[in-house]
Amino acid sequence: METTAQAPTLLLNLNEVATHLRCTRRSVERQIARRRLRVVRIGRAVRVEREELDRFIASSRDCDGR
Template sequence: MTIPEVAAVLRCTRRTVERQIADHRLHVLRVGRAVRIERGELDRYLDSLRDPAG
């Protein structure tokens, strides 16, 4: 998924997603200059928000 696609799923801004990536809370794949987030990684990130201990 692209950053704008993730932002749409999370209903936040692109910048918010970029901050989560910069803070290493959301892990990405880099394909050349393109940045992609796997759906499983997005699910893991959402689970970590639900369970602060995780």
């Protein structure tokens, strides 16, 4: 039997982003409105690229290490 590795999801919906960040969907929407988190719009759907989410997390880290 062949097993195929499943590719990671490239585009996440806002609920998935909120789950990943352990925050509310509204908090994600605020970050988008403040242009701190960039999105991809496909018709009426709003998605966040996984690479963008990783960038957002990295830029949100506390530089002091506190």
